[in-house]
Every structure is written in C-alpha cells, then in structure tokens.
Amino acid sequence: MNALDRLIILLSKLPGIGKKSAGRIAYHILDTDSALAKNLAAELSGLHQAIRRCGVCGGFTETDPCSVCSDSGRDHSIICIVERAQDMRIIEESREFHGVFHVLGGLIAPLEGVGPGDLSIGKLIDRLHGDNSDRHIKEIILALNPTVEGDTTALYLQKLLKDFHVDVTRLASGMPVGGDIEYIDRLTLSRSFRGRVKV
Amino acid sequence: MNALDRLIILLSKLPGIGKKSAGRIAYHILDTDSALAKNLAAELSGLHQAIRRCGVCGGFTETDPCSVCSDSGRDHSIICIVERAQDMRIIEESREFHGVFHVLGGLIAPLEGVGPGDLSIGKLIDRLHGDNSDRHIKEIILALNPTVEGDTTALYLQKLLKDFHVDVTRLASGMPVGGDIEYIDRLTLSRSFRGRVKV
Structure with missing residues (x-):
C-alpha cells in the first residue's frame, strides 16, 4: 500500500468522512503545494501536548484554568x-x-x-x-x-x-427558527405546544 | 489563537469540510488517543516526498513509471x-x-x-x-x-x-443506474434518447 492509500485510510476514520471524501481530500492535499500538508502535520503532532482539560470546567484548553473559567468579566x-x-x-x-x-x-x-x-x-x-x-x-x-x-x-x-x-x-425545545410546521416531527411539535409562550 | 483553533482553520480549508465539520473532526482527534493524530501527521509530512507524478501517464505514484504503466499484464x-x-x-x-x-x-x-x-x-x-x-x-x-x-x-x-x-x-452518457426518469434533467434525458441502444 502506498503513502496515498495509507493517508486515505486514515482520513476515512475521521467523523463524517467516507472513502470518497477521503480520496478527494488526499488528492487535494497532494495537488496543493506541500505547505498545507506540513502545517496540518505540525498542528496534529503537537495537538495532544498543547491541549489539555480545564481543571475547573473540563473544556479543552491550552491554559489551566481555561480562558472562560479565568475570565473575571464573566458571570x-x-x-x-x-x-x-x-x-x-x-x-x-x-x-x-x-x-x-x-x-x-x-x-x-x-x-x-x-x-x-x-x-x-x-x-x-x-x-x-x-x-x-x-x-x-x-x-x-x-x-x-x-x-x-x-x-x-x-x-x-x-x-x-x-x-x-x-x-x-x-434550554427551550421546539420548532427551529426557519422551520416549517409541515416538516416538524410529532414530538417536536408536541414540545412546542407544551412550551408555548405568551406573546 | 490556540492549537485547536489553528487545526480547525486548517481542516476547514480541505474540500468538502466546512467550519462545523472541521470542529467535529478536530474534537474527535483530540478525544481519541494521540496515535491517530501522530499517524496522520506522519503521513501528511511525508506525502509530497513519497508521491510523484508518473512520467508516462501523469498519475500519482511512488514509483516512476507507475504500477499501471509498468504492468505488462495490462493492455x-x-x-x-x-x-x-x-x-x-x-x-x-x-x-x-x-x-x-x-x-x-x-x-x-x-x-x-x-x-x-x-x-x-x-x-x-x-x-x-x-x-x-x-x-x-x-x-x-x-x-x-x-x-x-x-x-x-x-x-x-x-x-x-x-x-x-x-x-x-x-464513455456513454445517460441515465444513472437506479435513476428515475421523473427526476432526470432534460439534458441527460436528451442524451439518453440520442444514445439509445438496441436491446
């Protein structure tokens, strides 16, 4: 198996990327100058070192506590x-x-x-x-x-x-903004009724 | 900008990957053990060195000429x-x-x-x-x-x-297998008629 096939297999393990998309992405990376591949490689290899869990909230962060938890301007x-x-x-x-x-x-x-x-x-x-x-x-x-x-x-x-x-x-549950009653499922419609608000 | 944001921006430059998909992929890579990130990084950083254009057909290959062009079993x-x-x-x-x-x-x-x-x-x-x-x-x-x-x-x-x-x-042009005449565009239908074959 050559380098291109190996890359396609790895890419197709990512969420939402099937075999065809993986192929398209791999050929795109190959067609583009090598800077994109190098930059992606650098970010990926350093990712797990750079990012950890925030000790307070559990979010991903570079600093512990994270920027949200350590922001005194927030409520x-x-x-x-x-x-x-x-x-x-x-x-x-x-x-x-x-x-x-x-x-x-x-x-x-x-x-x-x-x-x-x-x-x-x-x-x-x-x-x-x-x-x-x-x-x-x-x-x-x-x-x-x-x-x-x-x-x-x-x-x-x-x-x-x-x-x-x-x-x-x-969080309120109901019809999404821009949605159409015709296409809303029964459960969502039922929640929209139960959670109706006075206007 | 932290390492995660940088990775998301790079990923969203790939074809077919929008900002939301890039986020999903980046978090997936972060949630998974670091082997996936490391393997992807290794393949990406070596890709442009490993893969070149075949001197005969112009396809991507590790060897020149490529496995297809050098295969004497092919026509x-x-x-x-x-x-x-x-x-x-x-x-x-x-x-x-x-x-x-x-x-x-x-x-x-x-x-x-x-x-x-x-x-x-x-x-x-x-x-x-x-x-x-x-x-x-x-x-x-x-x-x-x-x-x-x-x-x-x-x-x-x-x-x-x-x-x-x-x-x-x-290559023949016409209705795709499994297609439905109702949903075929006019040009494709016209080609299917012109290219009709005797059965």
Missing part, C-alpha cells in the same frame, strides 16, 4: 452544563451566554452502560459547595440535547440539584 | 484519458478497464483561461507516435465528465486524433 454565578467540550465552543460562538461552563463528558445512557458515575457530576457538586472560585451559584442551565439520553440526564441532575439553593433551567 | 493498446489523477483511481476501483491511462491535468475552459496548451496533450501525442513503450495504440477512450468543459475537450481531442489510426471513443 460565575451561572453555570451552563453541556455534554461535550465542543458544545461549549458552539455556545461560545453564539455569544448568547456570558456565564461559565461545566462539561459532563457524556449523557446517562443505561443501554450503553453509561451511568451518573461515569460523568463529571462529582466535580459539579464540588463547584456548588464552593470548593473553588464559583462561590455563589444562582443558576444552572442544562444545555443538553433534547434526546432520550439528554432528557434522562436532565431529570437526574434536576433531582440531584433540588437540595441546593439554585435555579435549574433547561 | 497497452488502449489508453483511457482522464481529467485528474483521482479519476484514474475511481476507474481502477471499478475493475472495468484493463488498459492504461493518460491524465490531462484539466479540461479546456476558455472562460477560466485554460487552453489546450495547459493540458498534457503533447505527451499524449508522443505516446501515440510511439516514443515510448505504448507502440501500437488501437483505442483512445475519453473518460471526461459530461459537462461543457468535458464536451469541449472531447471535441478538441477527437479532431486532433483524426490523423492517427486510432479509434476514439467516449
């Missing part, structure tokens, strides 16, 4: 709970939220053998107890996907957090 | 002309063709300033003149996309090759 009394570190990036890009984060590292999924003990819940409780900088937490926003696993995890956290004097909220 | 009297080296791979994977190839390196596109002089046509004529191993060429198959540029290039080559005693053929 440390609101914690947004996300499933994965990449969800944090997407929320950050929306510029909608100015509090801090907590990465669970997964969702409760009994069928896949993932229980509460596998998630970063102990650390969240520590944060609520004020073991570190986040002393007066007022609100916990559950930014979990509206799926069975997301709902289960939200319900679990909701019960767990009942004893703390903290508001627990969850 | 060297039939040359399949393709636009890009990756088209060669796709035809090879179909196992439909047992001759040899010639990579044009593009298609005639006057609006983009690409003329016949920019393509590897001189080398093709050399091959027809028997300057190298392909002495008795009987057939030239034009495996060019059925687009305006592909049609223009096919017409140009057809005229150019008239003086050589060689059959010039072109």
Whole structure:
C-alpha cells in the first residue's frame, strides 16, 4: 500500500468522512503545494501536548484554568452544563451566554452502560459547595440535547440539584427558527405546544 | 489563537469540510488517543516526498513509471484519458478497464483561461507516435465528465486524433443506474434518447 492509500485510510476514520471524501481530500492535499500538508502535520503532532482539560470546567484548553473559567468579566454565578467540550465552543460562538461552563463528558445512557458515575457530576457538586472560585451559584442551565439520553440526564441532575439553593433551567425545545410546521416531527411539535409562550 | 483553533482553520480549508465539520473532526482527534493524530501527521509530512507524478501517464505514484504503466499484464493498446489523477483511481476501483491511462491535468475552459496548451496533450501525442513503450495504440477512450468543459475537450481531442489510426471513443452518457426518469434533467434525458441502444 502506498503513502496515498495509507493517508486515505486514515482520513476515512475521521467523523463524517467516507472513502470518497477521503480520496478527494488526499488528492487535494497532494495537488496543493506541500505547505498545507506540513502545517496540518505540525498542528496534529503537537495537538495532544498543547491541549489539555480545564481543571475547573473540563473544556479543552491550552491554559489551566481555561480562558472562560479565568475570565473575571464573566458571570460565575451561572453555570451552563453541556455534554461535550465542543458544545461549549458552539455556545461560545453564539455569544448568547456570558456565564461559565461545566462539561459532563457524556449523557446517562443505561443501554450503553453509561451511568451518573461515569460523568463529571462529582466535580459539579464540588463547584456548588464552593470548593473553588464559583462561590455563589444562582443558576444552572442544562444545555443538553433534547434526546432520550439528554432528557434522562436532565431529570437526574434536576433531582440531584433540588437540595441546593439554585435555579435549574433547561434550554427551550421546539420548532427551529426557519422551520416549517409541515416538516416538524410529532414530538417536536408536541414540545412546542407544551412550551408555548405568551406573546 | 490556540492549537485547536489553528487545526480547525486548517481542516476547514480541505474540500468538502466546512467550519462545523472541521470542529467535529478536530474534537474527535483530540478525544481519541494521540496515535491517530501522530499517524496522520506522519503521513501528511511525508506525502509530497513519497508521491510523484508518473512520467508516462501523469498519475500519482511512488514509483516512476507507475504500477499501471509498468504492468505488462495490462493492455497497452488502449489508453483511457482522464481529467485528474483521482479519476484514474475511481476507474481502477471499478475493475472495468484493463488498459492504461493518460491524465490531462484539466479540461479546456476558455472562460477560466485554460487552453489546450495547459493540458498534457503533447505527451499524449508522443505516446501515440510511439516514443515510448505504448507502440501500437488501437483505442483512445475519453473518460471526461459530461459537462461543457468535458464536451469541449472531447471535441478538441477527437479532431486532433483524426490523423492517427486510432479509434476514439467516449464513455456513454445517460441515465444513472437506479435513476428515475421523473427526476432526470432534460439534458441527460436528451442524451439518453440520442444514445439509445438496441436491446
């Protein structure tokens, strides 16, 4: 197997990249001058050294604590709970939220053998107890996907957090902006009705 | 900008990968153990050294001439002309063709300033003149996309090759297998009618 075939096989292991796309990408890299390949190689080989988990929120970062957790300009009394570190990036890009984060590292999924003990819940409780900088937490926003696993995890956290004097909220679920009632599934429509707001 | 952001920007330069996909891929690489990143880095950094153009057909190869051109078991009297080296791979994977190839390196596109002089046509004529191993060429198959540029290039080559005693053929154009007449565009349907075959 030659170098090109080996690269195509490696590329096709990446999420969302099939064999055809991997081929297209490999030929593109080969057709382009070698700078792109060299730059990609350099970034990839240094990636795991450069990036670690933030000790506070669990997000990926170069510095520990991360830029969000160490930013005194942000509202440390609101914690947004996300499933994965990449969800944090997407929320950050929306510029909608100015509090801090907590990465669970997964969702409760009994069928896949993932229980509460596998998630970063102990650390969240520590944060609520004020073991570190986040002393007066007022609100916990559950930014979990509206799926069975997301709902289960939200319900679990909701019960767990009942004893703390903290508001627990969850992102609204309903019709996406620009969506069409004709093409919305029954469950989403049902949630839109239940979560309807007064105008 | 941190290492993760830099990787995402580089990844989003690859064909078919937008900003969201680049993010997904970068987080996947980070979540996976570092072996995938290291292997990808190694392949990418060595790629341009390992892979060159075949001096005969113009395809990408580790050895010159490439494994197809140097294979005496193949029919060297039939040359399949393709636009890009990756088209060669796709035809090879179909196992439909047992001759040899010639990579044009593009298609005639006057609006983009690409003329016949920019393509590897001189080398093709050399091959027809028997300057190298392909002495008795009987057939030239034009495996060019059925687009305006592909049609223009096919017409140009057809005229150019008239003086050589060689059959010039072109891949059939028409309805794709599994296609539905209802959803076929007018031009394809028109080609299917013109190219209809007796059953």
